[in-house]
Amino acid sequence: MSAVGNGNNIFWHNCPVGKPEREKLLDQKGCVVWITGLSGSGKSTVACSLSKELHARGKISYVLDGDNLRHGLNKDLSFSAEDRVENIRRVGEVARLFADAGLICIASLISPYRRDRDFCRELLPEANFIEVFMNMPLELCEARDAKGLYKLAREGKIKGFTGIDDLYEPPLNCEIELRQNDGVCPTPCAMAKQIVAYLEEKGFLEA
Numbered sequence: 509m510s511a512v513g514n515g516n517n518i519f520w521h522n523c524p525v526g527k528p529e530r531e532k533l534l535d536q537k538g539c540v541v542w543i544t545g546l547s548g549s550g551k552s553t554v555a556c557s558l559s560k561e562l563h564a565r566g567k568i569s570y571v572l573d574g575d576n577l578r579h580g581l582n583k584d585l586s587f588s589a590e591d592r593v594e595n596i597r598r599v600g601e602v603a604r605l606f607a608d609a610g611l612i613c614i615a616s617l618i619s620p621y622r623r624d625r626d627f628c629r630e631l632l633p634e635a636n637f638i639e640v641f642m643n644m645p646l647e648l649c650e651a652r653d654a655k656g657l658y659k660l661a662r663e664g665k666i667k668g669f670t671g672i673d674d675l676y677e678p679p680l681n682c683e684i685e686l687r688q689n690d691g692v693c694p695t696p697c698a699m700a701k702q703i704v705a706y707l708e709e710k711g712f713l714e715a
């Protein structure tokens with residue numbers, strides 16, 4: 509037993525059934541597919557499409573969507589820089605648990621700061637964090653404006669909106685970059701299949 513955490517009286521308890529045993533039952537390897545990008549870049553759509561593709565192949569995944577989590581686990585958090593850091597930290601920890609459970613955890617959050625995404629990467633064993641960059645131009649995201657938030661941000665009715673008056677730091681070394689081809693955005697299904705191909709190649713779709 510080893511002492512961990514900030515307190516002196518906290519101990520880690522090991523369980524004889526571990527990640528490898530669960531992965532064997534599930535015939536897959538637990539990992540985190542972390543989808544980052546601007547609001548409206550298509551993160552949630554690709555996350556759901558990926559989950560559907562995996563389900564069709566008999567693989568178990570779970571989507572952690574930033575918007576949805578802000579209805580519950582993260583309902584106390586705002587969009588200040590400090591609260592975004594805490595938002596990503598919490599989701600990173602939850603994603604780690606899902607991956608440890610043997611699931612393919614798909615996290616789709618703006619996660620604008622490089623440092624926070626790297627923090628989440630460090631929580632996982634080597635290669636188990638797959639960063640997917642939705643590299644869509646701001647103009648496209650703004651033209652979509654599915655929730656009308658860009659319009660409000662341009663009118664100054666929302667302050668600190670990512671890409672307008674708040675920072676987005678693109679990944680420097682992501683595993684997968686999804687972008688337009690000749691000015692055309694691939695379909696969600698095509699992008700999901702690109703991620704599935706990566707997971708297959710790296711051996712995540714078998715125990």
Ligand SMILES: Nc1ncnc2c1ncn2[C@@H]1O[C@H](COP(=O)(O)OS(=O)(=O)O)[C@@H](OP(=O)(O)O)[C@H]1O
Pocket residue numbers: 546547548551552573574575578587591592595596616617618619620655657666667668669670674
């Ligand atoms: N100020 C500001 N900036 C960015 N986004 C905003 C803001 N206010 C509300 N929203 C809505 O919140 C969704 C993003 O939540 P996230 O948890 O993914 O954001 S973050 O990772 O903490 O930056 C985001 O959803 P998506 O469009 O799905 O990205 C917006 O709908």
Ligand SMILES: Nc1ncnc2c1ncn2[C@@H]1O[C@H](COP(=O)(O)OP(=O)(O)O)[C@@H](O)[C@H]1O
Pocket residue numbers: 545546547548549550551552553554616652654693694695696
């Ligand atoms: N590949 C795509 N091609 C065309 N439209 C898309 C695509 N992906 C998403 N959309 C549309 O763009 C809007 C934003 O998508 P969404 O998945 O909600 O983005 P995000 O989660 O990054 O905010 C939605 O109206 C969605 O239908």
